[in-house]
Each structure stands twice: as structure tokens, then as C-alpha cells.
Amino acid sequence: MYLAQLSLLNFKNYMQADLNFQSGVTVFAGDNGAGKTNLLDAIHYLSLCKSYFNPIDSQQILQGADFFMVNGVFIKEEQKDTVACAIKRNQKKQFKRNKKEYQRLADHIGLFPLVMLSPYDITLIMEGSEERRKFVDNVISQTDHQYLDGLILYNKTLLNRNILLKTIAETGKYDPQLLEVFDEQLVASGNIIFQKRKAFMETFTEIFNQHYQYLSEDAERVELVYDSQLLQDDFAFLLKKSTERDRVLERTSVGIHKDDLQFSIHQMPMKKFGSQGQQKSFLVALKLAQYSFLYQQKGFKPLLLLDDIFDKLDEKRVHKLMQMVSDNNFGQVFITDTSAARMQDIFDKIGVEVTIFNVHKGQVDGPHKR
Numbered sequence: 001m002y003l004a005q006l007s008l009l010n011f012k013n014y015m016q017a018d019l020n021f022q023s024g025v026t027v028f029a030g031d032n033g034a035g036k037t038n039l040l041d042a043i044h045y046l047s048l049c050k051s052y053f054n055p056i057d058s059q060q061i062l063q064g065a066d067f068f069m070v071n072g073v074f075i076k077e078e079q080k081d082t083v084a085c086a087i088k089r090n091q092k093k094q095f096k097r098n099k100k101e102y103q104r105l106a107d108h109i110g111l112f113p114l115v116m117l118s119p120y121d122i123t124l125i126m127e128g129s130e131e132r133r134k135f136v137d138n139v140i141s142q143t144d145h146q147y148l149d150g151l152i153l154y155n156k157t158l159l160n161r162n163i164l165l166k167t168i169a170e171t172g173k174y175d176p177q178l179l180e181v182f183d184e185q186l187v188a189s190g191n192i193i194f195q196k197r198k199a200f201m202e203t204f205t206e207i208f209n210q211h212y213q214y215l216s217e218d219a220e221r222v223e224l225v226y227d228s229q230l231l232q233d234d235f236a237f238l239l240k241k242s243t244e245r246d247r248v249l250e251r252t253s254v255g256i257h258k259d260d261l262q263f264s265i266h267q268m269p270m271k272k273f274g275s276q277g278q279q280k281s282f283l284v285a286l287k288l289a290q291y292s293f294l295y296q297q298k299g300f301k302p303l304l305l306l307d308d309i310f311d312k313l314d315e316k317r318v319h320k321l322m323q324m325v326s327d328n329n330f331g332q333v334f335i336t337d338t339s340a341a342r343m344q345d346i347f348d349k350i351g352v353e354v355t356i357f358n359v360h361k362g363q364v365d366g367p368h369k370r
């Protein structure tokens with residue numbers, strides 16, 4: 001599967017852009033702030049119906065305009081699919097495939113799988129557990145619709161249970177049966193998510209380890225561990241046990257919304273003990289594992305978007321990474337970098353042909369085949 005065309009109208013710093021791509025490696029090169037990452041984000045919209053960086057759609061509209069449009073053409077085997085996303089200020093997002101509008105955006109997720117790696121991903125290591133859950137959810141959702149539906153249901157029920165806990169605290173009126181209704185719903189969807197996360201992590205961890213070892217040439221030992229309260233005990237039992245505490249806290253204190261991933265290096269937390277290069281390598285391995293997992297599950301190659309990834313990686317690791325992504329196991333890869341010459345040099349050494357687009361203040365010049 002690959003993206004053959006991309007058209008932008010009023011998207012971030014682009015008034016208009018029309019680009020044609022081929023499978024293989026494509027580079028967007030240009031100065032800081034030129035709009036390279038914005039091109040990757042437009043591609044992210046086509047695949048996952050949203051920005052990778054900013055959840056507020058209207059903020060992606062070119063300043064001064066009142067709508068944006070991103071259109072793309074994907075080629076999968078012999079099939080050609082057009083995908084169109086339009087955002088107007090204060091209006092519902094319009095998302096179409098082959099001119100037919102989706103009623104549920106969730107139905108689009110997974111059709112054109114994609115993996116993005118960007119400097120922003122450091123939040124996965126540095127920030128709270130929510131970022132890491134989002135990562136897991138993103139990967140599984142692209143391969144399993146039941147998971148996404150279960151997650152949506154769980155989050156809705158959780159919200160309602162928390163509202164009820166607040167109302168109980170405010171009014172002093174406690175109806176245990178009403179709470180039990182929410183508990184049952186929460187346990188049903190929560191258990192499905194838990195089982196799927198657990199199974200996913202078993203496969204994923206192994207793939208992750210292989211990628212990290214390859215990248216670092218076994219230089220260090222890292223670990224990725226799934227952490228959930230539900231690994232200790234049955235969810236229904238835990239929820240019942242925490243009723244009194246939840247009433248005091250006015251929110252639900254147990255469940256899969258507390259799950260986390262632990263990242264460690266030589267058995268110490270990656271956040272505190274990993275060097276910047278080791279942290280970056282960890283993130284690269286995580287995303288390459290995501291790629292391999294999606295490929296395994298889907299049976300075709302996802303898009304790989306590498307945003308500004310050379311910072312902090314030593315030359316050896318950069319070389320290994322580029323060699324890896326340009327071999328046959330990867331399909332279409334988009335890379336951004338400030339230097340076209342550096343990219344050219346790296347790919348010349350590997351002996352791989354790349355297509356380079358030069359980006360300058362919201363204008364794209366190319367393709368230049370090298």
C-alpha cells in the first residue's frame with residue numbers, strides 16, 4: 001500500500017500543494033519551520049482522521065482561512081482509494097472515502113495503517129501513563145475494531161460512573177444498585193480491553209526486543225513491561241473493593257484506565273537513567289515494533305513517517321536505521337530533514353534511490369530523483 005497523491009488546501013502553512021509520490025523512500029528537506037512536518041501531519045490525517053500533534057482540528061486551518069482540505073489517493077494492490085478530509089470552522093469534520101462520507105470515523109481506522117516517529121514521542125518516556133496507553137490503543141485500534149469499540153464504550157461508562165460518584169457526594173443520595181449497573185458495564189468492556197492489551201503486549205514485547213537489539217547492536221539491556229491492576233486480581237472484585245474509596249475520591253480508582261507500560265534500561269527507569277540517545281533508540285525500536293506488528297496483522301505494509309529523527313542518534317545507529325527502513329521489509333517511507341545533502345549522502349552510501357522534495361515556506365519543489 002502506498003500514497004500516490006496528496007493535495008492540501010489551506011492546511012497549516014500551505015495555501016495549496018499538490019504532490020505525487022511513489023513507493024519507496026521520499027524525503028522532505030528544508031529549513032526549520034518550512035512545513036516539512038506539516039506534510040507528514042496531513043498524511044496522518046488521511047490515515048487516522050486526526051492530527052498527530054494537535055487534537056484541535058480548527059487549529060490546522062491556515063491562519064485567516066475558514067476551512068482546510070486534505071485529499072489523498074492510496075494504492076493498495078490494484079485498488080485505488082481516494083480519501084478526503086475537510087474541516088470548516090465550527091462545523092463537524094467531514095471525512096470521505098471514494099466520495100462516500102463516513103458516519104463513524106472509527107470505520108476508517110486501520111484501512112491505511114501508518115506509523116509516525118517524531119521528536120514529540122519523547123512524551124512517551126517523559127510524561128504520564130496516558131501517553132503510553134494512547135500508544136497501545138493506537139496500535140491495537142488499527143488492527144482490531146472490537147478493541148476500538150470496547151474502548152469507546154469503556155470511556156463512556158467510566159465518565160458516567162464518575163459523574164454518578166460526584167452526584168452521590170453532592171446530594172448524599174446513594175443508590176448501590178445504580179452504581180452496580182455501571183460497574184457491570186465497566187467490567188464487561190474493561191475485561192475485553194485488558195485481555196486484548198495483555199495478548200498484544202506478549203507479541204509486541206518480543207518484536208520490540210528484536211528491534212532494539214538490532215539497532216543498538218546489543219549494547220544495552222532494555223525492558224518493556226505491561227502494568228495493570230487487573231494482572232493482580234479480577235476486575236469485578238477490585239471495583240467492588242474500591243467502592244468506598246471511589247466515593248471519597250469521587251472518581252473511579254481502578255480499571256484499565258490506570259494501565260501503564262514500564263520502560264527500563266539495566267533495570268532502572270528509562271526516564272531517569274537512559275541517555276538521550278538511548279531514549280531515542282528506545283522510541284525508534286518501539287515505533288519499528290509498531291510497524292512490524294501492523295504489517296504482521298494486516299498482511300500489507302503500513303506507511304512509515306520519520307520526522308526529524310537524526311538528532312541524538314549516533315552515526316552508526318542512523319545508518320542502521322536507514323538501511324533497515326530502505327530494505328524490502330518496509331514499503332513507503334517519508335522522512336523529513338533539514339539537509340537534503342545529508343540525506344543524499346546517507347542513501348548514496350546505502351545504495352538506495354530516494355525522491356527528494358525541497359520545502360520552503362509552505363511551498364514544495366520536486367520531486368527530484370536521486
Ligand SMILES: Nc1ncnc2c1ncn2[C@@H]1O[C@H](COP(=O)(O)OP(=O)(O)OP(=O)(O)O)[C@@H](O)[C@H]1O
Binds near residue numbers: 038
Ligand atoms: N494553522 C496554521 N496557519 C499558518 N501557519 C501554521 C499553522 N500551523 C502551523 N503553522 C506554521 O507551520 C510552520 C511549522 O511547520 P512544520 O512544523 O512543518 O516545520 P518543519 O519544516 O517541520 O520545521 P522543523 O525543521 O523546525 O521541525 C510554522 O512556521 C508554523 O507557524
